[in-house]
Amino acid sequence: MHFLYPIGLLALAGLIVPLIIHLWNVKQGKTVKIGSIALLGESSRASSKSFKINDWFLLLLRCLLLALLALLLAQPYLKKIVPGNSNKGWILVDKRAIQQVFKTHQKTIDSLLKKGYEIHDFNVGFKPLTLKDTVLNETQQVNTLSYTALLSAANHFVPAGATVYLFVDRRLNRFGNELPTVTYKLKYIPLNQTDTTSSWIASYAGKKYEAKSNPSNTTYQALNSADEVPINIAIHEASGIADGKYLIAALKTIGSFTKRKIIINAAAEKATIGFWLSDDPVSSVFKSSIAAGGSLFQYEKGKVITIPSAINLYGRRIKLSKRVVSNNQSEKIWTDDFGDAILTNEKANDLNIFHFYSRFNPQWSELVWDGVFVKALIPMVIQDKTASDFGFQDHPNDQRRLSVRQNNVFQFNKAELSTKSTQNERLGTLFWIAALLIFVTERILSFRKKPNYVKS
Template sequence: MQFLTPIWLFGAAAIIIPVLIHLWNIRSGKVLKVGSVSLIDAASRKSSRSFKLLDIPLFILRCLLLIVLALLLAMPVLQKKMQAAKVKGWVLIPKETFTETYQKFKPTVDSLTKAGYEFHYFNSGFAKSDLKKVLLKPKDSLKTISPATFPNYWNLARELDTKTASTLPVYLFTPNQMQYFTGEKPQVALNLKWQTYTPADSVSTWIQDAWFTANGEIRVVQGTSKPLGTAYAYSNFKNDDKANSAYTINTTDGKAQISLTGNKQEPVTVSTDAQNILIYADNNSLDANYLEAALQAVIQFSQRPISIKTVANPAQIQANTEWLFWLSDKPVNKALAKNILVYEKGKATSVNSWMSNAGEFTPSLADDEKVGLFKAITATDIKAEPVWQDGFGKPVLALEQQNQTNIYHFYSRFNPAWNNLVWSSNFPAWMLKLMVKPEVDNSVYDKRVLSAKQYMPVIGSEQHTVAAEKSIENKSLSRYFWLTLIIIFAAERWLAHRKPKTEIA
């Protein structure tokens, strides 16, 4: 027998309380009647007291009551070593997509479980379950759940690596949509066979953003996501356009809200905010001219209320600026704007590469998505999130959040001597994607899928086994101690009341 919280065993020292109570029951001496007291010396008077325990059974019960209570608080358990079960392997399916996943891989899953593979849910803790009993549940309880926050399969793969031995075959069946894979790809030592599928509901449409233009029209950005990619369409319509039945306009608390007719998406508030952009040119006036031209193209295309101004003196920078392009490697006051793009300081190195803003999951890029990169500042000790990357995966533009300010570290320049970005037709699109933060988080609607090469963890050569303590089972003995405690308490109360209290006090 072991105790999970042995510190409570010190509580057994409380038995000193009934000992003191029983010893304190001092019995007075008896008065003897005699015929004459003349022969008794007055000076020889002495007191007589008895310190003997009066009720031994009651005393023992009270001591036992405290001892058993201390043992109960110490959480007694019976440890039993379990023999390792001879399991051929594991089959794992996420609980939130169980029905659809099982139907996609039913023959394979059934054959594996019949061969002796254990079924586990691919969720934190990897609870073991009987697949036959799971399938006997009502169909309503097995319906696919649309999670508000998608589980991270890569984090679960890391956890799985600590729960199973490297030699144990593991068959994993999951969807292959991008929203289930975030962060850095894990390195594990698993005997892993991971099979994925594209869910049936693989197309989604939603309103990404909406704002009022200068002429009072509403400009809407509508997103459509499919397994091969996500696209956005821009359109304008007037608020009183009754012929346009694709959108529904409502007013809540004085703000216009727009939604897709027949779509379950929450209405999107039509923005009325205006942005101000400042460019600090310093000694890079040519860079500022290229950048301003690209930003003017962004304004013309997006039709957002945006103002642009180029300044030569930092004192001209207004407070609460939305965007500040600090085209200098001099130190910048980070409190000047909500978003700051700054030229990174360092030694310029000639490179023969390209840069892209497509993201880490793009398996291959078209030539028009690549921008030639000729010079770059060597990035060291980067703790920021890459936004633009070169052909080697190194950041060219990286985002760092400091308090309420977003700092974009640019390791190149807006200059044709450094790269071809200023000559690229994609330059305005890159700036639009960088600057315009959508009203809606589109990760919920993202239906893009990953290939096996993209989602499969890196399998390391280091082998490991399951920790030894996992083969020990702890059986709680608390209920037995509770029963003992109740019996002792009942016996103590009976003994305490069988005589007048004056005799046992």
């Protein structure tokens, strides 16, 4: 037996009340005067108290009644094991591909249908399908949700512990970054597909790429490298600070990766972004060296705290040893484990200003040693207001597919739960009935009890 509110059991302390009443029950004798000795006068009155329990059964009923009331406050319930339906399961298939599925896996599907399996559309709502749905509906809306999202949503539709056969293709762009946790047994049956290729033009930060994709890989070729404008970067580093070398190494990596020409501290040209690596306030001369609409990355000065924490970037936790206390209400870009700002962003005086509440020094954090440092700088160095992230992996024409050798890995990452589930059964009604019966019994015994008189 379990309790929804165990704190209600504190009411069991009330059991001491009927015990005290029974122990302190005073037996008061009745004086009877007799005429023949009336002239002798009244004798001195005497009373007695008995601490002896005379009615154990009545005491037990009263204690039991209080105990039941205390248990009712705690709301008792039982956990019952409910076996799942092991004979029936689901067949999930995209309605638009149902013709192909029946053509290539007809024997498997017929066998499953004879066992009581149901066919459902692998789409929002998971509507039931029949053999008549093998006729392709050209007006059906294309499913744009990822397989990960649909499999997670199926947890609310598929009976817990049931077996599900999923007939879908191997396209990687249909899967999310993480495999879902499911409450049913999933058997992934990939569809056979012919090798296809596709190409498209992708753009990022004013640079165009020709993408070519096939089932094994996707490649990108820059188209207008000769027409690209160099990226000018200004760096100011205070004396005694060696943080600039880590920044310069990251900028060279960005240039090598993106094939963009990066010029540091060009004398004649205004900078696209300026890095102020100093505790001193940013000088007006340095601000004027940044082009209008450009960016300024500056160290913030303030109270330094040394609480061990981590910077959270792109799903990674990077050790953070020291940071500056932030009172800035600007948009948080990077945060630590406590949700405090490490990097904020605001627009001011025609500049995009990044306030950094740490340092590139390894004594402050391990950011400069992590490969995510370069990835985190790219959106600031190569600005593109239309791109949500750097890369082109989510394009709908991407033809890459899951390898056959990865099929088992895909299945083992699914959480297959037991065919048994638990169900809570409340016991409140039974306890109320028992309490009522005990209360009635206790009242009947109390009224039938005859008073004891002491004659003298």
